[in-house]
Amino acid sequence: MEVIIHKCPNCSGPLTFEPKDQKFHCPYCLSVFTADEVSAFEEKQKAAQMAAPEESSKEKSEAGNETAAAGEMALYQCPSCGAEIVTDATTAATYCYYCHNPVVLLGRLSGKFLPDKVLPFAIDKKDATARFLKWIRRKKFIPKAFFQKEQIEKLTGVYFPYWVVDADTEGTFQGLGNVLRVWVVGDLEYTETKQYDVLRSGKIHFRQLTKNALSKNIKQKMVARIQPFPLDKTIPFKDQYLSGFQAEKRDIEFEKIDEDVTQELGDYTKEMLHDAAPGYVAIVNQKSTTKIDELKKNYMLLPVWVLTYREKGSDQVYYYAMNGQTGKASGVLPISYPKLFFAAAGIFFGILIFGLLGGYFL
Numbered sequence: 110m111e112v113i114i115h116k117c118p119n120c121s122g123p124l125t126f127e128p129k130d131q132k133f134h135c136p137y138c139l140s141v142f143t144a145d146e147v148s149a150f151e152e153k154q155k156a157a158q159m160a161a162p163e164e165s166s167k168e169k170s171e172a173g174n175e176t177a178a179a180g181e182m183a184l185y186q187c188p189s190c191g192a193e194i195v196t197d198a199t200t201a202a203t204y205c206y207y208c209h210n211p212v213v214l215l216g217r218l219s220g221k222f223l224p225d226k227v228l229p230f231a232i233d234k235k236d237a238t239a240r241f242l243k244w245i246r247r248k249k250f251i252p253k254a255f256f257q258k259e260q261i262e263k264l265t266g267v268y269f270p271y272w273v274v275d276a277d278t279e280g281t282f283q284g285l286g287n288v289l290r291v292w293v294v295g296d297l298e299y300t301e302t303k304q305y306d307v308l309r310s311g312k313i314h315f316r317q318l319t320k321n322a323l324s325k326n327i328k329q330k331m332v333a334r335i336q337p338f339p340l341d342k343t344i345p346f347k348d349q350y351l352s353g354f355q356a357e358k359r360d361i362e363f364e365k366i367d368e369d370v371t372q373e374l375g376d377y378t379k380e381m382l383h384d385a386a387p388g389y390v391a392i393v394n395q396k397s398t399t400k401i402d403e404l405k406k407n408y409m410l411l412p413v414w415v416l417t418y419r420e421k422g423s424d425q426v427y428y429y430a431m432n433g434q435t436g437k438a439s440g441v442l443p444i445s446y447p448k449l450f451f452a453a454a455g456i457f458f459g460i461l462i463f464g465l466l467g468g469y470f471l
């Protein structure tokens with residue numbers, strides 16, 4: 110398996126993607142490159158490498174073979190310092206623990222695992238940290254440990270795998286629609302009920318139904334809450350965008366969610382056709398058909414800032430997640446019981462005092 114570090118065309122330092130200007134920065138010579146410049150350089154190096162195998166723009170380590178079967182942890186060799194990089198079965202980009210160079214595990218992003226598109230981060234770590242602190246200030250009863258400096262350091266930018274579905278569906282909806290007319294003449298109220306045959310049929314185009322593609326992503330619910338991602342900003346996949354971030358490859362194949370997606374699209378279709386028949390008090394004897402004409406699925410990597418926190422002496426893990434493009438945040442937060450107790454005591458005292466005052470005045 111190929112492990113690579115995208116290297117600076119100028120000094121061979123490790124390039125990282127910078128969300129602020131959407132360019133690639135070298136921390137050593139401070140050069141800045143566009144995606145096209147990086148690609149052009151690597152293409153040229155690749156051509157040169159064909160002639161002279163030693164030259165390489167992407168430092169490679171073919172020796173660091175995958176030592177474990179798929180589905181388990183695996184070891185790779187860092188192309189920069191030679192240390193072992195331990196990864197989960199789904200890790201596709203990470204940092205070397207020893208030399209802190211950003212590495213991309215190319216083998217996990219090739220063949221059928223080659224993503225169709227990537228949505229690059231737009232929010233960098235500094236900005237993400239500031240947003241996290243602002244967000245947490247509005248929350249009460251949070252233990253200090255959750256936003257201590259060393260904890261916030263762990264805020265990590267992760268490209269998560271998703272299936273994104275575009276589909277054309279068609280359907281029919283029919284039933285008997287009741288319309289009531291009520292009027293009063295003198296002392297008498299008249300009610301007239303008319304019943305109409307209702308029939309609606311149509312074709313509907315759905316865009317960007319977004320589904321989680323990582324089974325270990327227990328943050329799924331929360332990650333769902335930071336949607337939508339601005340998918341119109343996605344670009345054709347280039348692995349250099351992962352440089353400086355973590356990335357996960359999918360382990361949920363589309364066949365596994367196909368049935369759910371079909372069901373969901375069917376339900377939406379039915380609902381929209383039903384909504385296209387307004388103005389009835391009730392529609393009875395409802396019947397409907399739906400079918401999917403065309404379904405296009407795209408495998409995408411989408412950007413999320415994630416912070417996890419494990420409470421001391423407890424298995425409880427808490428999460429904070431933020432959309433790496435829009436900044437929309439969501440979290441499951443720990444509660445600090447001592448703080449909560451004091452607040453509750455304060456409320457209790459407050460009520461007691463008001464009660465006494467009331468007593469005096471009465």
Ligand SMILES: [Zn+2]
Nearest residue numbers: 117120135138
């Ligand atoms: Zn450089």
Ligand SMILES: [Zn+2]
Nearest residue numbers: 187190205208
């Ligand atoms: Zn290393």
